[in-house]
Amino acid sequence: MKPQSKLWKYRDTWWGVFSDSTGTHIWRLEENRWQRSLGISSDTDVRADVLASGDLVEILLFRGVESSLIRCMQWDRDDGHTISLDHQTPVKLDEGVETATMARDDNGRLWIASDGETTIHARWIEKGADAVSGSLVLAEGVSKDDICVITSLQDGSVGVLWSNQNAQRYGFRRHVGSSNPDEWFPDEIPASASAIDHGDGMSDDHLNVAVGSDGTLYATVKTSYDTEGMPLVATLVRRPYGRWDPLYHVDDEGSRGILILDESKEIFLVVYTSYRDQSIVLKRSHTDSISFHNRVTLLKRDRINNVGATRQNVSGSFPIVATQGDSLMHTILVELK
Known part of the structure; x- marks a missing residue:
């Protein structure tokens, strides 16, 4: 993981971006266990870097040369917490x-x-x-x-x-x-x-x-x-x-x-x-x-x-x-x- 950061805190809840055998997901920490919240990629070998500011979460999905940037919005509603994918941008690296x-x-x-x-x-x-x-x-x-x-x-x-x-x-x-x-x-x-x-x-x-x-x-x-x-x-x-x-x-x-x-x-x-x-x-x-x-x-x-x-x-x-x-x-x- 080295320089990247994969966790963030939003309104007293911890969140993270990790890959498993089904793809890459945003996860929510509940009672010391990570629960899937939103799928953001079908790739299983992504290494993410997360930048969270207020309701905006920006996630760099690092895949080598062909990487991408995802923007998500999160907010609280009466019926619970919502996080949604807002935009995705390709990022070509060297x-x-x-x-x-x-x-x-x-x-x-x-x-x-x-x-x-x-x-x-x-x-x-x-x-x-x-x-x-x-x-x-x-x-x-x-x-x-x-x-x-x-x-x-x-x-x-x-x-x-x-x-x-x-x-x-x-x-x-x-x-x-x-x-x-x-x-x-x-x-x-x-x-x-x-x-x-x-x-x-x-x-x-x-x-x-x-x-x-x-x-x-x-x-x-x-x-x-x-x-x-x-x-x-x-x-x-x-x-x-x-x-x-x-x-x-x-x-x-x-x-x-x-x-x-x-x-x-x-x-x-x-x-x-x-x-x-x-x-x-x-x-x-x-x-x-x-x-x-x-x-x-x-x-x-x-x-x-x-x-x-x-x-x-x-x-x-x-x-x-x-x-x-x-x-x-x-x-x-x-x-x-």
Whole structure:
């Protein structure tokens, strides 16, 4: 699942987009069990990214080069909750694409960021339009294994974070919504001073982000140091004024992390797979003084992997999902204390 988000909360109910043997559906969480609510595709191998805002839910159905964007509306009525398919738009991506994510700027443009064979791309849909733009290349010279993620920032801009294993660094560029779509700030090269000449370097193709109400960007990433005692699961933090903190060490073992922010408790969580323990685990840190200590096991199963959650900031309890093998999915309800 890596950078994508498949869950969202709407009026005290959790929703998700998953595929099963019959197709891809919107699901509703009821008493810790997912119930089908609306079929949106007959494809069984879709990987979705969800962007929910009010009654509008936008779902990127990632199928490689031939992907699509679905818009749904949801609302409550006297006889229950309704969710309906509103519109579908084809989205053509680049050869070699591994994943794609979405974000919206304060000008109303919907952005889609994705990778190609050796490039990082952005596309957009203007507010009120359906047509997807051509590709805008944000970075070149990355490896075919690298990916990216896009997110909205609190100043109305959007930012794209990507891995660059050839350079052994991460990259980040930002776009201001009021400017022309092809105007982006230069690469900030996050936490470049933290890079160590060891193993295959600081970068790998695992990343996931959350943004605080003050504009702080938190990202969980994976390095390629692969050495006991050195950071393998790590966190990057970009402050609202554009400065990146040094790389934070989360764990020297683990993979495929996601980051969840709870501002009501002033903490954030890094949730990831421990291949050594065959478990989904988490570590937490305070937002004002970042450090990670005790590791908590959430679920232990053979071949457990690919944890996913919401891009919304949380408060109180929330679900996460993880896959076991090719088809079995588990749901874990996390309650922060």
